Amino acid sequence: MRFHQLIEVGLLLLLLLAIIYIWQQYKTIKKLNKLRKDSRRIKERYMEFIELLPLTVIELGPEGKITFLNSVGYDMLEITNYDIEQGVLLNEMILKDQQQQFTEDFLYVLEGGLNKGQEYVLRSKSGVRYSIIIYFSRIINNRVTEGVRGVILDVSSIKELERKSFQVVIDTEERERKRFSEDLHDGLGPMLSTIKLYINQMNKSIVSDKERMELLDFTNDLIDEAINSTRTIANNILPSSIGDNGLWSAITAFCNNIEQTGTIRFVLVNNTDLHFSKNVENSIYRIIIELVNNTIKHAQAEQINISFELENETVKIEYSDDGVGINYELGKGLGLKNIKNRCKSLNGQYRIYNEDGMRFELIIPIVEIIE
Known part of the structure; x- marks a missing residue:
C-alpha cells in the first residue's frame, strides 16, 4: 500500500514539474514572440523613417555589393531589386579615377576605421552624374562584421x-x-x-x-x-x-x-x-x-x-x-x-x-x- 502511494506521489511530482516546465516554456515563447513582434515593429518604423529621409540610405556587404537601398537610392542609382539580387558593386558606379580611393575608404571602414564623409562623383545606371558625400559605419552582428551601412548625400545642387x-x-x-x-x-x-x-x-x-x-x-x-x-x-x-x-x-x-x-x-x-x-x-x-x-x-x-x-x-x-x-x-x-x-x-x-x-x-x- 505504501509503495503505491509513493508511486502516486512521484507521478504527481513529475506532473507538477512538467507543468512548471511547460509554463516556463510558454512564458519564454511568449517573450520571444513579443521580442519578434517588437523587433518587427522597430524594423517597420526604421523602414518608414528611412523612406522619409531625402537622402540615400545604403548597405553594402563585405565584398562591396549593394544589399539594401531606400526608395531615394533606387531613384538616384536607377537600379531595381532584381539588379541587387544579381549583384551590384557600388564601386563600379563611382567615377573611374576615384574607384581606387573608394575601395581604400570602404576597406578602412570595414576594418573599423572612422569615416568622416568622403566626396565622390557617382554615375547612375543611365549615366547621370551626381556629386556625392558618403558616410559609412560598420554593420556588426554577434561580433562579426557583415558589411557597412551609411548615407549618400547628393550635393550636386550645392556644387552647381x-x-x-x-x-x-x-x-x-x-x-x-x-x-x-x-x-x-x-x-x-x-x-x-x-x-x-x-x-x-x-x-x-x-x-x-x-x-x-x-x-x-x-x-x-x-x-x-x-x-x-x-x-x-x-x-x-x-x-x-x-x-x-x-x-x-x-x-x-x-x-x-x-x-x-x-x-x-x-x-x-x-x-x-x-x-x-x-x-x-x-x-x-x-x-x-x-x-x-x-x-x-x-x-x-x-x-x-x-x-x-x-x-x-x-x-x-x-x-x-x-x-x-x-x-x-x-x-x-x-x-x-x-x-x-x-x-x-x-x-x-x-x-x-x-x-x-x-x-x-x-x-x-x-x-x-x-x-
Whole structure:
C-alpha cells in the first residue's frame, strides 16, 4: 500500500514539474514572440523613417555589393531589386579615377576605421552624374562584421551653386575691369588729349608769350582735373566736376577749356531743368566727352553743337559737328563701344548720322533718369 502511494506521489511530482516546465516554456515563447513582434515593429518604423529621409540610405556587404537601398537610392542609382539580387558593386558606379580611393575608404571602414564623409562623383545606371558625400559605419552582428551601412548625400545642387557663385564673382570682376577700362578711356583719355592739344599749341611759333602763359594755365587746370578724375576712378565715384557743380556745368567747363585752345568752337544749349541721378549724369557726361574727343581727334571740325531738350516725356540730347563725318573703321574701337554701352545702360535710343559732318542723337525716357 505504501509503495503505491509513493508511486502516486512521484507521478504527481513529475506532473507538477512538467507543468512548471511547460509554463516556463510558454512564458519564454511568449517573450520571444513579443521580442519578434517588437523587433518587427522597430524594423517597420526604421523602414518608414528611412523612406522619409531625402537622402540615400545604403548597405553594402563585405565584398562591396549593394544589399539594401531606400526608395531615394533606387531613384538616384536607377537600379531595381532584381539588379541587387544579381549583384551590384557600388564601386563600379563611382567615377573611374576615384574607384581606387573608394575601395581604400570602404576597406578602412570595414576594418573599423572612422569615416568622416568622403566626396565622390557617382554615375547612375543611365549615366547621370551626381556629386556625392558618403558616410559609412560598420554593420556588426554577434561580433562579426557583415558589411557597412551609411548615407549618400547628393550635393550636386550645392556644387552647381558654388560653380555659379564662382562664375558670378568672375563676371563681376570682369565687369569691374571693363568699367575701369571705360572710365580710364572716357575720363582720362579726353583730358590727356586736350593737354596734348594745349602743349602742341604752345610749341607753335605764332603763339604769343601771353597766349602761351594762358595755355599753360589751362594745361595746369586740366592736369588738376585729370588728377581728380584719377581719384574718382580709384574711389568709383562721379567725376569731381559733376559732383561739385552738376552735369551741365561740368559739360560747359569741359568745353570751355577746349575752346580756349582756339582750335574749335562750341555752341551749347540746355532747355531742361531736370535733376538727373548721379549715375545718369556720369554716363551722359562720359558720352559727351567721348564724342568731343572723337571729333577733335578725327573729324577736322571747326564747331561742335550740344543741346539738351525736353520732348514728349523724354530728354533728347543732340551732338553734332561740321567735320568729315565718322570713319566706321575707327568707330569699331573702344570709344564707340563705350558710347553704345552707356546708351543702353540709360535705356535710351540712339542714332548716329553722317550728314554734313556727324550728328548723334540720344533719346532717354524721363522716368528712367530723374532722381
